[in-house]
Amino acid sequence: MKRLLLIDGSAYLFRAYHAMKAQGREFTAPDGFPTAALHVVLSMLKAHLKEQPDYLAFVVDASGPTFRDALDPQYKAHRPPMPDDLRAQVEPMMEIVQALGFPILRVPGVEADDVIGTLALRAAEAGMTVTISTGDKDFAQLVRPGVALVNTMTGSRMADDEAVMAKFGVRADQIVDLLALMGDSVDNIPGVEKCGPKTAAKWLGEYGNLDSVIVNADGFKGKLGENLRAALHRLPLNKQLTTIKTDVELDVGPADLALRERHVEDLRRLYARYGFNQALKELGGDPAGEAAAEAAADRAGLRSTAAGYARAATGSADEAPDPALSAKGDYDTVTTRAQLDAWVSKLDAADEFAFDTETDALDAMQANLVGLSFSTEPGNGCYIPVGHTYPGAPAQLPMAETLDALRPLLESAKHRKLGQHGKYDLHVLRRHGVDVAGYADDTMLESFIWNSSATRHDMDSLAKRYLGYDTIKFEDVAGKGAKQISFAEVAIDDAARYAAEDADITLRLHRVLSAKLATEPSLEKVYREIEVPLVPVLARMEANGILIDADELRRQSADLSRRMLAAQQKATELAGRTFNLDSPKQLQALLFDELKLPALVKTPTGQPSTNEEALEAIADQHELPRIILEYRGLAKLRSTYTDKLSEMVNPDTGRVHTSYHQAGAATGRLSSNDPNLQNIPIRTEDGRRIRKAFIAPPGRKLVACDYSQIELRIMAHLSEDAGLLRAFAAGADIHRATAAEVFGKPLDEVSGNERRAAKAINFGLMYGMSAFGLAKQLDIGRGEAQDYIALYFNRYPDVRDFMERTRKEAHERGYVETVFGRRLYLDNINARNQGLRAGAERAAINAPMQGTAADIIKRAMIAIDGWIADHADQAKMLLQVHDELVFECDADFVDTLIPEVKARMAAAAELRVPLVIDAGVGDNWDEAH
């Protein structure tokens, strides 16, 4: 008997993509092209080829509408657009399938399902044995003698009614009715509300088919009965939509679908292009050319991950992961002096070693050391417990003796050290008397520089993404939630496996990531010259902390509380009842349902918004909105700032120590948390008062130095626009100068409103703002806003060219870069969805400016840190707020500090415009502005 295999190609690619996403696995070709879904599909195809079917076809959806769209305009209407990194893999998949010799079927007007259904039935009628390879449950309706389903991703098989019954509780011929009742949220087919597979199967069991259910609908009891009756009119249409057609007119029959000879040269080219090294090897022949030119790290990474996938897809392990990078390590637990000495010698002899600390707290400024781990080669490692305290804990080396033995290594710049988020470990060791030098590499930063758009750069994610390795998680050894214990209470054996693995994996990740960076010199330079040297600088700033006047904050909290209470009472009075002023949901019900005020603004989810804009819009119709705005402003200040900041004062130092996140913002900016000191209010009087609580100790001053208009200057530099360059060279008030140019007036005749408009345009441009946005910002008509923009571009034509150039570059290359070569990949830049694409274009325009500014201030910080080290008693660098640096210094050192700092900030970049720095001095941060 002849065998026919029909592969549901589109559905597989889609499911493969999401399965890999869910696992958090990243597969890329050597050039970064996404290949995760391709790996899955290729593996599936190879598995099917081994089965040697007589006939086979790879069936995919054609583009354009199908008959189902005509039946129901809502069909698949809410389906999100195909993600870019999946869309990109479609054509490569088709090329590979073609080259492998598979017949490909693509029929317009129907879906792949219908083509498969038609061929399956015709073949079965002709006496063939048909296998449909799919991940889509709807195909169960086709199961019958001679037609079976397989899902290679789960390994499941459905060959007869018995199997269908086991899975769905109905026979194959009842599947369509089941689907009609349930509906399908993905395809936007509304079924009976609250009727899932169980209920639908129960009804069909009782009544046999959908028609009987419909006829007897009046007899169904309860809420479900109501829901059924409400859905009755839909059900026949649902049935049409979910029925797979079996009578499509095709110009091929099953017997035309023989495997053709594969095209080896095409395959070799495709496998090399997309980094399928194992497949390339199996192809035999000359492995030279592109494949051999790949970085060793990419080979190792891909081979191990591809093997992992092949197991998932076919259920058989036909290749072991690369042992060097994916195998479990073998680790020592060091508890004797002799073992310690042996490891000290081993570390001393290594070119570079990875280290990690274990502590009893997340806050680096409070955590106590519990143990240290090290690794010198992939697979080796040790854990040195020094602070485990649980009852019955075995004897451990004394902490002081251990640190003394390690100190020469850790404090020597000659011994290169490597970590994952090493800033934390630098803090812990410093607070235990070890001043680490020679911190040379950080895998978190390597990953961040390699691709700053990836959201996670923690070790567990990196191990999974780049090594295909599942690490032991913190919660595996210490538990989580209420049951979580301190690391000091973790059994030493468990702690050793976890901690030594951290050092080992850090080392393995470095092997992979440093090789990747070596292929991109500009990225490596940003990493080596900016990010790595910045680590100890940030650690010092965090350790310095800033002094807080806690009494002042408490007074402000009390004042805010009083005013909040007054607002609350007034609001209750106006509403005629109590409600939670903090709850947008209750507020929405009150304002728009009860008081019937107009809902003029909607949230992204379509609900009436209660945000500032919405409340302002109805403030002339009722007193309540104004009171709520008042309350909100006060509540924000108290909850986020005055209450929180006093809580965050470190009891040992009397200061707050923010933590800077170096791999936080995709543009390269730092972010700040615990507490965030980069969003302390400044614009309103009430808000600005909070800055009075950031103080210098007696005899000292706070000095704030900020770059004047740095992002606009970078725009002038990048665009080389003569008008803008001239304005900055003249040292003019740039917004006034812009207004003078745009409105064609002398500088001193520019009105306040004209300057305001020019400022809005200047900023708006850097954010990719449209005429619509500008009109809203300035509260003017859209036409007028368009006129302003036209005038602006007329005066500064090279700015427009620059924006267009940036957009084009982003589309062509998929990324944009800063003056120093830092990259930002834009995942949505070629998205079909216009909103996503437009958002990516705006990000593309903004990133070179925001990112270059970030590069510049980071370079300045490194330079200033080098200078200030020699004046540590007189001055300290405390804070960075994107374009501003805050220092604390002796009152009589201010006049020395300011010119030294200014000089280094100005020299941090050579642009076509001067970098201008403003400085202020005061007893508190407010005064220093």
Next chain:
DNA sequence: CCTTCGGCGTAC
């Protein structure tokens, strides 16, 4: 009980 998400608002 804990986590996640939506809505909102602060900074540059």
Next chain:
DNA sequence: GACGTACGCCGAAGGC
């Protein structure tokens, strides 16, 4: 739909 990058508060919903 309409202005880029963050962090973090609160309430509400949902999972365990």
